[in-house]
Amino acid sequence: MLNDLKEYYGQIIKSVDDLKTSTCSCDANSLPAEIKEILTEIDDEIIEKFYGCGSPIPPVLNGKTVLDLGCGSGRDVYIFSKIVGEAGNVIGVDMTKEQLDVANKYVKPQMEKFGYKRTNVEFKLGYIEDLKAIWIADNSIDVITSNCVINLSPDKKSVFKEIFRVLKPGGELYFSDIFSGRRVPDALKSDPVLRGECLSGAMYVEDFRRLMTEVGFADYRLTESVRSPINNPEIEAKIGMVDYYSMTVRAFKLDLEDICEDYGQVATYKGTISGHPHFFDLDDHHRFFTGKPMLVCGNTAAMVGDTRFGEHFKVSGDKSVHFGAFGAVPTEETPNDGGGCGC
Numbered sequence: 001m002l003n004d005l006k007e008y009y010g011q012i013i014k015s016v017d018d019l020k021t022s023t024c025s026c027d028a029n030s031l032p033a034e035i036k037e038i039l040t041e042i043d044d045e046i047i048e049k050f051y052g053c054g055s056p057i058p059p060v061l062n063g064k065t066v067l068d069l070g071c072g073s074g075r076d077v078y079i080f081s082k083i084v085g086e087a088g089n090v091i092g093v094d095m096t097k098e099q100l101d102v103a104n105k106y107v108k109p110q111m112e113k114f115g116y117k118r119t120n121v122e123f124k125l126g127y128i129e130d131l132k133a134i135w136i137a138d139n140s141i142d143v144i145t146s147n148c149v150i151n152l153s154p155d156k157k158s159v160f161k162e163i164f165r166v167l168k169p170g171g172e173l174y175f176s177d178i179f180s181g182r183r184v185p186d187a188l189k190s191d192p193v194l195r196g197e198c199l200s201g202a203m204y205v206e207d208f209r210r211l212m213t214e215v216g217f218a219d220y221r222l223t224e225s226v227r228s229p230i231n232n233p234e235i236e237a238k239i240g241m242v243d244y245y246s247m248t249v250r251a252f253k254l255d256l257e258d259i260c261e262d263y264g265q266v267a268t269y270k271g272t273i274s275g276h277p278h279f280f281d282l283d284d285h286h287r288f289f290t291g292k293p294m295l296v297c298g299n300t301a302a303m304v305g306d307t308r309f310g311e312h313f314k315v316s317g318d319k320s321v322h323f324g325a326f327g328a329v330p331t332e333e334t335p336n337d338g339g340g341c342g343c
């Protein structure tokens with residue numbers, strides 16, 4: 001199966017125009033202005049071979065070490081190279097030699113364009129299921145990103161276990177991928193085109209949740225979720241009722257609980273993250289306005305307090321007193337006239 005994929009991305013697909021659906025491609029117009037600006041400094045050949053489905057680029061990266069799983073021809077690696085700065089490091093991993101050949105060809109010219117004296121990127125030929133084999137150490141990475149790749153893996157559990165292993169404590173997985181609203185029928189899984197187009201390997205959202213819990217990510221958040229169109233009637237007919245979503249997921253290597261619990265903690269955003277003077281969106285349901293104290297659950301308090309975001313937040317309170325599940329109505333306020341179970 002992996003050999004079919006190598007052939008698909010190494011020989012069959014030569015540029016984004018060769019893709020048969022619009023699932024594994026995203027519109028560069030939807031990118032934030034600062035990323036569009038960086039793209040003007042990246043070579044056209046790299047951009048033509050970009051097959052990502054989102055924009056998994058979180059803030060607060062200066063000087064950090066970033067790992068891009070399935071980096072392809074390196075578009076996102078070079079974007080991160082510019083964002084982490086000369087003191088940071090970016091590692092791209094991909095199993096397809098042809099893709100890495102393109103990425104490697106531009107290392108020197110890109111470093112020159114960015115005005116760097118040292119090279120801050122490295123491309124490694126290898127499998128995302130086994131990062132040990134390419135010498136990526138335990139607890140060594142600040143941020144892991146991936147753009148439309150994990151769906152392709154036949155062994156997603158190994159991928160997420162490896163991610164958990166190599167992240168530093170408090171480190172973040174921030175990735176975009178294709179997910180499905182129902183399990184893809186087994187009969188479609190061996191079709192190389194459906195696989196290569198990120199359709200037949202897409203993770204069913206609830207199975208993804210189960211897998212994340214199993215490997216240690218008890219709570220993760222979505223920053224974006226949009227319906228992903230296929231735009232190919234023949235392939236749509238094969239795929240049948242399966243609905244697809246392009247989602248961006250953020251998960252931290254923290255000791256979190258499986259549901260939000262209330263410890264009376266309050267988090268206030270200082271407005272100090274570059275490019276986010278007025279508010280910071282942790283996820284699709286937490287917008288922190290600058291200076292406004294917000295009651296948060298224990299998991300959210302850890303996500304903004306015990307990670308690289310910590311210097312940008314004031315978090316008050318600890319977990320010494322528990323007030324029940326976050327957002328639950330206290331029992332004495334729940335009307336119950338004694339007749340029936342009340343549920």
Ligand SMILES: C[S@@+](CC[C@H](N)C(=O)[O-])C[C@H]1O[C@@H](n2cnc3c(N)ncnc32)[C@H](O)[C@@H]1O
Nearest residue numbers: 009050051052070071072094095096127128147
């Ligand atoms: C849809 S492309 C995305 C490439 C890149 N992230 C981008 O945005 O352009 C998928 C890439 O993942 C790589 N890939 C797929 N499965 C992989 C695996 N198990 N290990 C390493 N690379 C893999 C392929 O070689 C291909 O370059």
